[in-house]
Amino acid sequence: MTDLQWILICAILVFIMQPGFMCLESGLTRAKNNINVAIKNLADFGISVALFWMVGYGIMFGLSWGGWLGTNSFFFDAGNDLESGAFFFFEAMFCGTSTTIVSGAVAERVKFSAYIITSILISGLIYPVFGHWAWNGMNNHQSDFTGWLGSIGFIDFAGCTVVHSIGAWVSFALLLIIGPRYGRFSIEKINGSNLPLSVLGVMLLWLAWFGFNGGSTLVFDNQVPRILVNTLMAGVGGMISGCFFGWQKYQIPEVEFLINGTIVGLVSITASCNSVSASEAFIIGVIGAYLMLFIKAKLERYKIDDAVDAVAVHGGGGTWGILAVALFGKPEILGTGLSQGSQLLVQLLGILVCFLWGFGVAWLLLNLINRFFPLRVSLEEEDIGLNVSEHRAKTAVYDLLTVMDEQVKNQDLSLRVPVEPFTEIGHIATRYNQVIESLEKSTSQLQAGNLELAIAKEKAEIANQTKSVFLANMSHELRTPMNAILGFSQIMMRSPNLPPDHIENTTIINRSGNYLLNLINNILDLSKIEAGKMSLNEKNVDFYVLLDEVEDLLHLKAEEKNLQLIFERNEDVPHYICIDETKLRQVLINLINNGIKFTEEGGVNVFISLSPKPSKEEGKIYIRFAVEDTGAGIAEKDLDKVFEAFTQTEVGRNSQEGTGLGLPISRKFVQLMGGDISIKSQLGKGSIFSFDIYAKVVSASDVEIEQRTNSRHVIALKPGQPCYRILVVDDRPINRLLVIKLLQPLGFELKEAANGKEAIEIWEEWNPNLIWMDMRMPVMDGYEATQYIKGTIKGNATAIIALTASVLEEEKAVILSAGCDDFIRKPFRESVIFEAMAKHLGVEYIFYEQENQNIITTNNKPLTVEDLQIMPSSWINELYQASVDLDDDLILELIAQIPQEYNILIDKLNYLVDNFELKKIRKLIEN
Numbered sequence: 001m002t003d004l005q006w007i008l009i010c011a012i013l014v015f016i017m018q019p020g021f022m023c024l025e026s027g028l029t030r031a032k033n034n035i036n037v038a039i040k041n042l043a044d045f046g047i048s049v050a051l052f053w054m055v056g057y058g059i060m061f062g063l064s065w066g067g068w069l070g071t072n073s074f075f076f077d078a079g080n081d082l083e084s085g086a087f088f089f090f091e092a093m094f095c096g097t098s099t100t101i102v103s104g105a106v107a108e109r110v111k112f113s114a115y116i117i118t119s120i121l122i123s124g125l126i127y128p129v130f131g132h133w134a135w136n137g138m139n140n141h142q143s144d145f146t147g148w149l150g151s152i153g154f155i156d157f158a159g160c161t162v163v164h165s166i167g168a169w170v171s172f173a174l175l176l177i178i179g180p181r182y183g184r185f186s187i188e189k190i191n192g193s194n195l196p197l198s199v200l201g202v203m204l205l206w207l208a209w210f211g212f213n214g215g216s217t218l219v220f221d222n223q224v225p226r227i228l229v230n231t232l233m234a235g236v237g238g239m240i241s242g243c244f245f246g247w248q249k250y251q252i253p254e255v256e257f258l259i260n261g262t263i264v265g266l267v268s269i270t271a272s273c274n275s276v277s278a279s280e281a282f283i284i285g286v287i288g289a290y291l292m293l294f295i296k297a298k299l300e301r302y303k304i305d306d307a308v309d310a311v312a313v314h315g316g317g318g319t320w321g322i323l324a325v326a327l328f329g330k331p332e333i334l335g336t337g338l339s340q341g342s343q344l345l346v347q348l349l350g351i352l353v354c355f356l357w358g359f360g361v362a363w364l365l366l367n368l369i370n371r372f373f374p375l376r377v378s379l380e381e382e383d384i385g386l387n388v389s390e391h392r393a394k395t396a397v398y399d400l401l402t403v404m405d406e407q408v409k410n411q412d413l414s415l416r417v418p419v420e421p422f423t424e425i426g427h428i429a430t431r432y433n434q435v436i437e438s439l440e441k442s443t444s445q446l447q448a449g450n451l452e453l454a455i456a457k458e459k460a461e462i463a464n465q466t467k468s469v470f471l472a473n474m475s476h477e478l479r480t481p482m483n484a485i486l487g488f489s490q491i492m493m494r495s496p497n498l499p500p501d502h503i504e505n506t507t508i509i510n511r512s513g514n515y516l517l518n519l520i521n522n523i524l525d526l527s528k529i530e531a532g533k534m535s536l537n538e539k540n541v542d543f544y545v546l547l548d549e550v551e552d553l554l555h556l557k558a559e560e561k562n563l564q565l566i567f568e569r570n571e572d573v574p575h576y577i578c579i580d581e582t583k584l585r586q587v588l589i590n591l592i593n594n595g596i597k598f599t600e601e602g603g604v605n606v607f608i609s610l611s612p613k614p615s616k617e618e619g620k621i622y623i624r625f626a627v628e629d630t631g632a633g634i635a636e637k638d639l640d641k642v643f644e645a646f647t648q649t650e651v652g653r654n655s656q657e658g659t660g661l662g663l664p665i666s667r668k669f670v671q672l673m674g675g676d677i678s679i680k681s682q683l684g685k686g687s688i689f690s691f692d693i694y695a696k697v698v699s700a701s702d703v704e705i706e707q708r709t710n711s712r713h714v715i716a717l718k719p720g721q722p723c724y725r726i727l728v729v730d731d732r733p734i735n736r737l738l739v740i741k742l743l744q745p746l747g748f749e750l751k752e753a754a755n756g757k758e759a760i761e762i763w764e765e766w767n768p769n770l771i772w773m774d775m776r777m778p779v780m781d782g783y784e785a786t787q788y789i790k791g792t793i794k795g796n797a798t799a800i801i802a803l804t805a806s807v808l809e810e811e812k813a814v815i816l817s818a819g820c821d822d823f824i825r826k827p828f829r830e831s832v833i834f835e836a837m838a839k840h841l842g843v844e845y846i847f848y849e850q851e852n853q854n855i856i857t858t859n860n861k862p863l864t865v866e867d868l869q870i871m872p873s874s875w876i877n878e879l880y881q882a883s884v885d886l887d888d889d890l891i892l893e894l895i896a897q898i899p900q901e902y903n904i905l906i907d908k909l910n911y912l913v914d915n916f917e918l919k920k921i922r923k924l925i926e927n
Contacts, residue, residue: 013211014093023201025104027850028712032385036395040103048099048123053705060128067148102165104308112390116515146654153336154350158216160271160321161354168315169358180305195255209266213273230273230281236284238265253860267317275329284324288317294780322574413440485798536580540702564603578696583669591664595629602630611692622692634681664742725749727768729759731777756785783818790819799840885921
C-alpha cells in the first residue's frame with residue numbers, strides 16, 4: 001500500500017467520527033432535541049470544511065509569518081499535487097471533528113443560529129490559528145515544524161490539544177455563558193433517549209480513531225501497527241477504568257461511564273500513541289478515565305451543565321494526554337532533543353496556551369454576541385424541545401404529547417392521537433386511543449354516578465339536619481324536666497329539717513337523675529363526635545390530684561363489692577400537665593367503673609407510667625394508662641364489637657346494665673387526645689384496657705388551683721349590699737319555681753314571666769338588675785326579647801343570662817350574638833347560679849363552714865410526707881395505725897401534739913379528719 005492510499009483511507013475513517021458523534025450525542029439527549037443535535041452535527045461539518053477550504057487551511061498550513069499565521073494557500077486547490085490534496089482532505093476531517101465536539105456539550109438549549117456562529121468562530125479562527133502554532137510545517141516534513149509552539153519542541157502527535165482541547169475549551173466558554181438546562185440541578189440527572197444508539201456511536205468513533213491516530217504518521221510505515229495497538233489498548237483501559245471507578249463512586253455501572261471512559265481513553269492516547277508501549281497506553285487510558293470522572297463531579301458541583309460531558313472527556317483527556325507525552329514518551333521517538341523535565345515544561349506551556357486561546361477568544365466574542373443576540377432559546381422553546389421550536393420537525397412522539405396536552409387543557413376526551421402504522425409509536429398511539437376511548441365511556445358513567453351521588457348526598461345532609469334538630473329538641477325536652485328533678489333535690493338536700501329517710505330518698509332521686517343526665521350527655525357527645533364538632537379543652541392541672549379524685553370517687557363503689565381498687569403511679573410521671581381534664585376523667589371513670597361492674601372477686605388495678613413512644617414536640621410526652629380487672633372478661637368474638645355504639649358484649653347483656661356508649665365515647669376522647677385504646681381479654685380471667693394520651697409538662701406555677709366553691713353552700717347575702725331585682729323568664733312554671741326557691745331565701749326581689757312579651761313589659765316597668773332568660777318560649781321567644789332589651793340604652797344596664805336546655809355549641813354562639821351576657825345550661829348546680837350572679841352583679845355571699853373553706857383557698861398545696869417528717873417516726877407510726885383503724889379521736893389527739901408554729905400542717909390534717917378522708921393520710925404514709 002502506498003503512503004497516499006493510506007492517508008486517503010485514514011481520512012475516510014476520520015470522517016466516520018461525524019456519524020459517530022451524531023449517534024453518541026443524539027442518544028445521550030432527550031428525544032425532543034435529538035433531531036436538532038443531528039442537524040447541528042451535519043451543519044457544522046459542512047461549515048467547518050467550507051471555512052477550512054477558504055481560510056483555515058491557509059492560516060494553519062500556509063507559509064508561516066513568524067510562526068504565528070499562514071500567509072498563503074487560501075481557497076485551496078490541489079491541482080495535480082496528489083500528496084497536497086490527500087493532506088488537505090485528511091486535515092479537513094480533523095477540523096470538522098474539533099467543531100462537532102461543541103454540539104453535544106451545549107445541546108438542548110442553544111439556538112441553531114447561535115451554534116452556526118460558534119462553528120464559524122472555531123473552524124475559521126480558533127482552530128486554524130492554534131493549529132498553525134503547533135503543527136505548521138508538518139505538511140512538508142513530520143518533524144520540521146515552523147509554528148512557534150511546535151518549533152520549541154511541543155508534541156501533539158494526532159491532536160490532543162489541537163483538535164480535542166480546542167473543542168472542549170470553546171464548549172466550556174459557551175456553557176458558562178448560556179447556563180444549565182432548565183431544571184437540570186433540581187434532579188439527579190437527565191436521562192438520554194437512546195443509549196444503544198450512543199453505544200453504536202462510541203463503536204463508530206473507536207473505528208474512526210484508528211484512522212485519526214494511524215493516519216497522523218502521513219506514511220504507511222512500521223509505526224502504524226504500534227499506533228493502532230496503543231489506540232486499541234487505551235480505549236480498553238479507559239472503558240474498564242470508567243466502569244470500575246464510576247461503579248465504585250455511584251454504586252451503579254451506568255452506561256455513560258463505559259461510553260465516556262472509552263472516549264477519554266482514546267483522547268488521552270492521541271498525543272503519544274506513536275511513542276509509548278501498549279502497557280503504557282493502557283495505563284494512560286486508565287488514568288484518563290479517572291480524571292474524567294473527577295472533572296465531571298467538579299463541574300456538576302459548580303452547576304455547569306455539560307450534556308455529554310465533553311469538557312471532562314475532551315478537555316480533561318486532552319490535557320492529560322499532552323502531559324503523558326513527557327511522562328511516558330520515548331525521547332528517541334519524540335526527537336525534540338529535550339530532557340524529560342524540559343519536555344514537561346514545554347507541554348505545560350502548550351496546555352496553557354491552548355486554554356487561554358481557545359477559552360479566552362471564545363468567551364470574549366461569544367459573550368459580546370450574547371449581549372446583542374441571545375444565544376439561548378426561551379424557556380418555552382426549551383420546554384417544547386428544539387426539534388419543534390428550531391426546526392418544526394414534528395415526530396410521532398410530539399404528536400402524541402400534543403394531543404395529551406390538549407386533553408389536559410380542555411378536558412376533551414373525544415380527541416384522538418394520529419396513528420402512524422407499522423411503528424412502535426404507532427402501536428403506543430393505538431393503545432393510548434383505546435385507553436382514552438375506555439376512559440371516555442367510564443367518565444360518562446362516572447358523571448351519571450356523580451349525579452346520583454350528589455342527590456344522595458343532598459338527602460343525607462337533609463337527614464343529618466333532621467337528626468340535629470331532633471337531638472336539639474330531645475335535649476331540650478329531656479333536660480327541662482331533669483332541671484326540675486336535680487334542682488329541687490339539691491334544695492331539699494340542703495334542708496336541715498329533713499328527716500334522715502327523706503334525705504336518703506332525695507339522694508337516690510338526685511343520683512338517678514344524674515345517671516339519666518349522663519346518659520343524655522353521652523348520646524349528645526357521640527353525635528358531636530360523629531359530626532366532627534367535638535374539640536379539646538386543654539388546661540393546666542395537678543395530675544396527681546386528678547388521679548386521687550377519680551380513686552376517691554370509685555373507692556366506695558369497689559368496697560361495696562369487697563373489691564380492691566389500687567392505683568399505681570410510676571415516680572417519673574409528671575405532677576403537673578396540660579390536658580383536657582374533663583375528658584380524661586370521663587375515660588378513666590368509664591373504664592374503672594366497667595371493671596368494677598363486671599368483677600366479682602379480686603379487684604381493679606390502674607397503672608400510670610410514661611410511654612416509650614417518642615414525642616413529636618419538645619416538652620410533650622405520652623402518658624400510658626392500663627386498667628386491669630379480674631372480672632368476667634370478653635369473648636374473642638366480641639372484642640371487635642366493644643367499641644361500637646349501642647353494642648354490648650354477651651357479658652354486658654347478661655348484666656342488664658349500661659347502654660353500650662361508654663367505651664365508644666371513651667375511645668373517641670382518647671383519639672382526640674392523641675392516642676387510642678387497645679384491649680386484651682380472656683374470658684373468665686379479666687381484661688386490660690390500655691391507652692396513651694399526649695400531654696404537655698408544665699410547672700406548679702402554671703397550674704391554676706381551683707377554688708372549690710362548689711362544695712360551699714350559700715346561706716345569706718353579706719350585709720350592706722343593694723337590694724337586687726331578679727326577673728325569671730320561662731314558659732314552664734316548674735322551672736321558674738326552682739330558680740325562685742333557690743334565690744328567695746337570700747332576700748332577692750323576684751318577679752317571673754312566662755314569655756318574652758311579658759318579660760319586656762315587666763322590664764320596662766320594674767327595671768330588674770338581672771334577667772334569667774329561657775330561649776324557647778311561645779308568643780315571643782328569648783332571642784327576640786333579648787334583642788329588644790339590648791337594643792335600647794337602658795337595656796345595656798340589665799344583665800341577661802340565658803338559661804337553656806340546649807347543649808349544642810353552635811346554639812351557644814347564636815344566643816351570645818343575640819345579646820345575652822352569659823350562657824348556662826340546664827340542669828345546673830346551684831353554685832353555678834350564684835357564681836354567675838356574683839360575676840355580673842358583684843353579689844357577695846356568706847358561706848356555710850367559712851373557716852374550713854379558708855383552709856382550702858389559702859393552703860391549697862396538697863399534704864406531703866415531708867410535711868409529716870417534722871414529727872418523730874413513732875408519732876408518724878401511731879398516726880398511720882389510727883388512720884388504718886379509722887380512729888379519728890386518736891388522730892385528733894395526735895394532731896394536738898404538733899407545735900403551734902406548724903399551723904398549716906394542723907389545718908390540713910384537721911380538714912382531712914373533718915371530711916372523713918382518713919384514707920389519704922394512710923396512703924400518704926404508705927407511699
